[in-house]
Amino acid sequence: MDSAAPDAAVTVDKAVVQGTGGESALSALSAYLEEDMLACNRAIIARMESPVPLIPQLGAHLVAAGGKRLRPLLTLASARLCGYQPGPDHQRHVGLAACVEFIHTATLLHDDVVDESTLRRGLASANAVFGNKASVLVGDFLFARSFQLMTADGSLKVMAILSDASATIAEGEVLQMVVQNDLTTPVERYLEVIHGKTAALFAAACRVGAVVAERPDAEEDALEQFGTNLGMAFQLVDDALDYAADQQVLGKTVGDDMREGKITLPVLAAYEAGSPEERVFWERVIGEGEQTEEDLPHALNLIAKTGAINTTIARAQVYADAAVEALSIFPDSELRRLLIETVQFTVNRAR
Amino acid sequence: MDSAAPDAAVTVDKAVVQGTGGESALSALSAYLEEDMLACNRAIIARMESPVPLIPQLGAHLVAAGGKRLRPLLTLASARLCGYQPGPDHQRHVGLAACVEFIHTATLLHDDVVDESTLRRGLASANAVFGNKASVLVGDFLFARSFQLMTADGSLKVMAILSDASATIAEGEVLQMVVQNDLTTPVERYLEVIHGKTAALFAAACRVGAVVAERPDAEEDALEQFGTNLGMAFQLVDDALDYAADQQVLGKTVGDDMREGKITLPVLAAYEAGSPEERVFWERVIGEGEQTEEDLPHALNLIAKTGAINTTIARAQVYADAAVEALSIFPDSELRRLLIETVQFTVNRAR
Numbered sequence: 177m178d179s180a181a182p183d184a185a186v187t188v189d190k191a192v193v194q195g196t197g198g199e200s201a202l203s204a205l206s207a208y209l210e211e212d213m214l215a216c217n218r219a220i221i222a223r224m225e226s227p228v229p230l231i232p233q234l235g236a237h238l239v240a241a242g243g244k245r246l247r248p249l250l251t252l253a254s255a256r257l258c259g260y261q262p263g264p265d266h267q268r269h270v271g272l273a274a275c276v277e278f279i280h281t282a283t284l285l286h287d288d289v290v291d292e293s294t295l296r297r298g299l300a301s302a303n304a305v306f307g308n309k310a311s312v313l314v315g316d317f318l319f320a321r322s323f324q325l326m327t328a329d330g331s332l333k334v335m336a337i338l339s340d341a342s343a344t345i346a347e348g349e350v351l352q353m354v355v356q357n358d359l360t361t362p363v364e365r366y367l368e369v370i371h372g373k374t375a376a377l378f379a380a381a382c383r384v385g386a387v388v389a390e391r392p393d394a395e396e397d398a399l400e401q402f403g404t405n406l407g408m409a410f411q412l413v414d415d416a417l418d419y420a421a422d423q424q425v426l427g428k429t430v431g432d433d434m435r436e437g438k439i440t441l442p443v444l445a446a447y448e449a450g451s452p453e454e455r456v457f458w459e460r461v462i463g464e465g466e467q468t469e470e471d472l473p474h475a476l477n478l479i480a481k482t483g484a485i486n487t488t489i490a491r492a493q494v495y496a497d498a499a500v501e502a503l504s505i506f507p508d509s510e511l512r513r514l515l516i517e518t519v520q521f522t523v524n525r526a527r
Numbered sequence: 528m529d530s531a532a533p534d535a536a537v538t539v540d541k542a543v544v545q546g547t548g549g550e551s552a553l554s555a556l557s558a559y560l561e562e563d564m565l566a567c568n569r570a571i572i573a574r575m576e577s578p579v580p581l582i583p584q585l586g587a588h589l590v591a592a593g594g595k596r597l598r599p600l601l602t603l604a605s606a607r608l609c610g611y612q613p614g615p616d617h618q619r620h621v622g623l624a625a626c627v628e629f630i631h632t633a634t635l636l637h638d639d640v641v642d643e644s645t646l647r648r649g650l651a652s653a654n655a656v657f658g659n660k661a662s663v664l665v666g667d668f669l670f671a672r673s674f675q676l677m678t679a680d681g682s683l684k685v686m687a688i689l690s691d692a693s694a695t696i697a698e699g700e701v702l703q704m705v706v707q708n709d710l711t712t713p714v715e716r717y718l719e720v721i722h723g724k725t726a727a728l729f730a731a732a733c734r735v736g737a738v739v740a741e742r743p744d745a746e747e748d749a750l751e752q753f754g755t756n757l758g759m760a761f762q763l764v765d766d767a768l769d770y771a772a773d774q775q776v777l778g779k780t781v782g783d784d785m786r787e788g789k790i791t792l793p794v795l796a797a798y799e800a801g802s803p804e805e806r807v808f809w810e811r812v813i814g815e816g817e818q819t820e821e822d823l824p825h826a827l828n829l830i831a832k833t834g835a836i837n838t839t840i841a842r843a844q845v846y847a848d849a850a851v852e853a854l855s856i857f858p859d860s861e862l863r864r865l866l867i868e869t870v871q872f873t874v875n876r877a878r
Binding site for chain 2: 203220226227228230231235282283286308309310312313316317321323326327330332335336339340342343345346347349350351353354357411
């Protein structure tokens with residue numbers, strides 16, 4: 177794991193971090209990069225085309241579901257933060273932002289198969305509508321498409337970053353499967369899982385932005401650190417929300433992770449802090465995967481009682497602070513402020 | 528579809544084609560390229576490594592299953608046919624042969640999930656042993672690994688060939704799923720499916736061999752044509768064997784395709800040539816997917832009675848002839864003769 181030391185001193189303006197931000201931070205960042213984001217959406221739709229009509233059909237389903245487009249936003253923002261100046265015939269940041277979203281969407285499609293989840297982003301998941309078969313194969317198509325987009329970009333450096341990230345994502349997903357139902361999983365191992373499945377792509381999305389701007393290694397490294405730490409914070413909060421948020425807010429069913437026996441920090445923390453009887457409960461529902469209808473409310477109670485959400489959010493805040501700190505080598509600007517607010521928003525959505 | 532005109536005149540020595548060849552052709556080619564194949568196997572094992580132990584474990588299962596390694600063999604043979612001279616520090620053909628095998632293995636793993644087949648290469652399929660989850664995720668890992676191998680090779684030309692092939696494979700697999708159970712599928716559409724799911728990777732495997740040897744476009748084109756046509760012949764014969772071979776020979780269960788409602792030429796030919804009652808039978812078992820135990824022997828009878836296997840093999844022979852013809856621009860050599868025998872072996876295994 178190459179995520180930054182989470183206890184790095186935060187030197188940027190804390191007032192900004194604690195400031196306005198809130199719900200609107202992501203939309204403010206999107207709005208600031210509106211032209212780039214529109215170009216990226218057009219690229220996504222154009223590159224979803226195929227002579228096999230089911231592919232754009234399923235693609236349209238995913239595009240309609242929308243999502244936050246957080247990862248492509250990070251590529252676009254990183255390129256702009258590094259001063260990348262696109263021209264009419266060179267829009268490398270847009271192609272790579274689309275590429276990053278394709279990799280992400282491919283993993284979502286395969287995750288739907290794997291997790292048998294029926295809700296994704298608040299709509300019926302692709303595999304519930306189109307079947308497992310289509311999810312696996314269209315995921316493969318999007319993955320291949322992402323490599324065509326990298327090839328079209330033509331930079332070996334970019335290709336190394338994104339193909340390495342793709343392998344790390346798959347390793348993270350396999351590791352997550354291996355530790356499933358295993359309550360003896362050390363927290364460090366859980367952190368490896370979320371680094372692989374989430375933070376690696378956040379990091380790569382940011383780093384390639386710096387690469388297209390042809391900036392010094394220090395800026396590439398800083399943006400990679402920013403992405404890694406933001407990704408870690410993001411996934412920790414996501415895992416907290418699975419035991420806290422209501423379905424409207426989260427766009428997925430509360431308790432999904434529990435139903436799947438997924439090992440996440442809220443569960444590890446509640447198990448660690450639990451009484452012997454509580455541990456027996458967790459061993460049954462997570463360890464053995466034997467669950468009844470009443471188990472979810474009881475689990476939510478135990479999670480609340482043991483402060484497991486706070487434990488998780490506190491750890492997310494440490495990563496968030498490190499993400500903000502990583503941006504300190506860049507001069508103050510509106511874009512940097514928006515990125516800092518986005519970090520804080522990521523943590524605040526669970527508060 | 529860019530497969531060659533199958534009626535191209537065959538100008539190479541027909542005696543060679545009809546000659547010895549037989550069962551031993553593939554092993555003879557393997558033996559001729561033994562050093563390269565050993566290096567390729569070592570590369571495959573080395574690049575299967577991961578800090579997540581399940582990945583090399585599942586990899587070992589696939590390596591143990593062996594398979595013919597036909598696709599990497601094509602890359603190695605193509606490079607050598609074009610006079611590629613590797614050195615101790617440049618073994619591009621080996622890395623790319625491993626890359627091609629990883630792409631193929633990834634699609635096999637995902638195919639196992641999709642098709643719910645329980646036998647693959649005569650051993651229990653990976654998903655029967657490790658579960659669907661592992662098959663999807665390890666397939667993703669191998670796919671990502673293949674792109675790392677391409678990136679390490681460092682040629683944008685190679686990357687374009689292999690990433691295009693990967694997208695075409697996925698399109699072919701999606702198209703196969705779309706036409707499943709549809710007996711009105713035109714033969715042309717079936718040919719598109721097998722071009723995508725099989726011939727595209729054969730073609731790419733051959734073409735990258737020529738690219739590493741830095742040969743003129745005419746030789747790249749010739750080897751691509753060779754690969755495309757060999758791939759078409761190979762898949763047609765595979766589809767014939769599914770209604771003809773015994774399980775020992777084929778290493779998969781006869782009737783798998785029928786059970787899955789897969790649209791293949793033997794079925795389309797038997798349906799086309801069938802009586803009204805026979806068509807009702809096919810509409811039930813393939814169209815509706817309603818099958819009983821007695822349906823497979825009846826189907827095999829109908830396939831035999833209507834000459835559907837011969838129809839399929841005859842078409843495979845046309846592609847095989849075009850594959851051999853494509854090699855005519857290369858001077859006679861032992862390697863060329865072995866490749867020609869491999870083509871003929873591909874068709875003969877169904878006779």
